[in-house]
Amino acid sequence: MRNNIIRPTEEEMDLSGFQLFKKLTEEEYTRLNYDKTCSVYKKGTVLYREGSRLTGFYCITKGIIKVYKTGIDGKEQIIRFAKKGEIIAYRSLLSQELACTTAKVIEEAVLCHISYQTLLFLIQSNWQFSHHMLQIVCRELREANDYITDIAQKTVRERLAEVLLLLKENFELDNQNTLQISLTREELANIVGTATESVIRLLSEFKQDNLIELQGRKIKFLNIPGLQRVANL
Amino acid sequence: MRNNIIRPTEEEMDLSGFQLFKKLTEEEYTRLNYDKTCSVYKKGTVLYREGSRLTGFYCITKGIIKVYKTGIDGKEQIIRFAKKGEIIAYRSLLSQELACTTAKVIEEAVLCHISYQTLLFLIQSNWQFSHHMLQIVCRELREANDYITDIAQKTVRERLAEVLLLLKENFELDNQNTLQISLTREELANIVGTATESVIRLLSEFKQDNLIELQGRKIKFLNIPGLQRVANL
DNA sequence: CGAACTGTTGAGAGGCTTCAAGCCTAGTGG
DNA sequence: CCACTAGGCTTGAAGCCTCTCAACAGTTCG
Numbered sequence: 001m002r003n004n005i006i007r008p009t010e011e012e013m014d015l016s017g018f019q020l021f022k023k024l025t026e027e028e029y030t031r032l033n034y035d036k037t038c039s040v041y042k043k044g045t046v047l048y049r050e051g052s053r054l055t056g057f058y059c060i061t062k063g064i065i066k067v068y069k070t071g072i073d074g075k076e077q078i079i080r081f082a083k084k085g086e087i088i089a090y091r092s093l094l095s096q097e098l099a100c101t102t103a104k105v106i107e108e109a110v111l112c113h114i115s116y117q118t119l120l121f122l123i124q125s126n127w128q129f130s131h132h133m134l135q136i137v138c139r140e141l142r143e144a145n146d147y148i149t150d151i152a153q154k155t156v157r158e159r160l161a162e163v164l165l166l167l168k169e170n171f172e173l174d175n176q177n178t179l180q181i182s183l184t185r186e187e188l189a190n191i192v193g194t195a196t197e198s199v200i201r202l203l204s205e206f207k208q209d210n211l212i213e214l215q216g217r218k219i220k221f222l223n224i225p226g227l228q229r230v231a232n233l
Numbered sequence: 234m235r236n237n238i239i240r241p242t243e244e245e246m247d248l249s250g251f252q253l254f255k256k257l258t259e260e261e262y263t264r265l266n267y268d269k270t271c272s273v274y275k276k277g278t279v280l281y282r283e284g285s286r287l288t289g290f291y292c293i294t295k296g297i298i299k300v301y302k303t304g305i306d307g308k309e310q311i312i313r314f315a316k317k318g319e320i321i322a323y324r325s326l327l328s329q330e331l332a333c334t335t336a337k338v339i340e341e342a343v344l345c346h347i348s349y350q351t352l353l354f355l356i357q358s359n360w361q362f363s364h365h366m367l368q369i370v371c372r373e374l375r376e377a378n379d380y381i382t383d384i385a386q387k388t389v390r391e392r393l394a395e396v397l398l399l400l401k402e403n404f405e406l407d408n409q410n411t412l413q414i415s416l417t418r419e420e421l422a423n424i425v426g427t428a429t430e431s432v433i434r435l436l437s438e439f440k441q442d443n444l445i446e447l448q449g450r451k452i453k454f455l456n457i458p459g460l461q462r463v464a465n466l
Numbered sequence: 467c468g469a470a471c472t473g474t475t476g477a478g479a480g481g482c483t484t485c486a487a488g489c490c491t492a493g494t495g496g
Numbered sequence: 497c498c499a500c501t502a503g504g505c506t507t508g509a510a511g512c513c514t515c516t517c518a519a520c521a522g523t524t525c526g
Contacts, residue, residue, distance in 0.1 A: 075386055091374055095368050095371035134327045134366060138325075141324055141370060142328065145333065145334070146302070148312065148381055151426070152426025153304040153305045153308055193384070
């Protein structure tokens with residue numbers, strides 16, 4: 001009856017690839033695996049909403065998650081995209097605040113839920129885990145600070161070019177230089193912090209300048225140094 | 234000969250007020266005090282610069298520090314103001330990156346320097362310290378994410394009103410409702426992410442609308458709910 | 467008392483947003 | 497399998513918000 005609920009494969013439930021857990025003792029790792037709950041989530045699924053109380057954090061072993069805040073008039077501001085090997089929801093959990101973002105699946109994903117209790121256990125039990133966690137948050141904070149500076153000082157054109165390059169860094173390209181993440185124009189606008197129409201116009205301009213090639217949502221990079229120049233890097 | 238170098242008072246060297254150190258054992262606290270180096274810094278002093286390698290973090294026991302990034306054409310983007318009871322420089326230290334911000338004294342300050350070695354010792358020795366540190370970074374990350382959303386979606390007018398209110402929260406008012414931090418118009422512009430002239434024009438408008446009163450750099454709040462409405466909160 | 471910095475005001479230009487209308491595509495149900 | 501519908505995409509026009517440039521007043525500090 002319930003065989004439409006797909007279970008993740010063993011491989012998709014494996015957390016050994018996560019740097020964060022590398023320094024755990026066998027005992028700690030066993031407890032982690034005992035506690036985790038892994039599921040497959042379809043595109044469009046909301047994992048948690050802004051303002052909700054979280055019970056744990058998620059390790060992503062497959063797929064892409066969009067993390068965003070809802071601003072003025074419900075317009076979303078995308079904070080980050082999280083992919084395989086990354087964790088989400090840990091920020092609100094650690095600071096014991098309500099979630100300040102919403103997380104939505106944009107590419108079929110497998111996530112392992114780790115309870116707050118286990119998170120606290122690991123922090124108490126293993127200083128190297130805490131240290132690693134601190135490094136993760138600190139890096140994310142730097143990225144946020146960098147982005148504040150960009151968004152405050154750069155033009156929309158520069159920001160769009162930069163966002164394309166950032167996406168390239170995070171999601172890489174296939175052998176034809178095509179970006180391996182599929183975003184709507186509106187989503188691009190919600191990263192850059194601009195109107196959808198502006199993104200459309202600027203993308204056309206980038207295309208005319210032979211910086212990129214467009215095919216629906218597929219974006220192919222033709223001239224990366226040129227984009228870097230536009231981005232003012 | 235060197236009596237122009239002012240030494241901090243005992244009170245100014247006391248770290249017992251810091252929440253962060255509340256859970257230390259007597260031994261750990263002793264080591265912390267043994268390691269710390271406290272000094273008085275005059276207004277205008279640069280504590281560290283973007284790109285430099287840090288040797289420790291600072292606890293502020295007095296004064297105000299401006300933390301900013303240098304963006305396009307050397308235009309500064311203010312990331313935060315840190316005051317008594319707060320710590321700075323810990324982010325780059327923990328993630329073991331070069332400093333991504335510059336820190337400058339804008340109100341005569343006393344800071345205690347704690348070495349990286351001691352920071353690591355505390356992380357290894359006391360999980361509650363790590364946990365507290367994690368909470369501090371996570372809160373700062375939330376604030377950064379909030380600010381990204383604001384700066385990306387709000388008008389300059391809304392942002393300026395919001396920044397005034399944020400400053401009010403962080404630095405409070407005297408008994409005449411006057412903000413207890415003195416900033417140049419340019420600095421205000423560098424928080425909001427706009428041009429100095431825009432700040433000047435908008436402040437005049439706020440004044441005309443009887444939201445605030447201006448006397449040089451002193452800003453007196455006349456109508457806080459009104460400002461909140463302008464800020465679109 | 468002058469130099470350097472800060473603050474103020476005006477004018478003009480232009481980047482972006484908004485609104486509106488139409489096209490296209492992707493997914494759905496018959 | 498195909499028509500249909502909703503949402504995504506595109507383009508144009510109008511206008512405003514904000515920036516830049518420029519000139520000058522005011523302030524602070526050596």
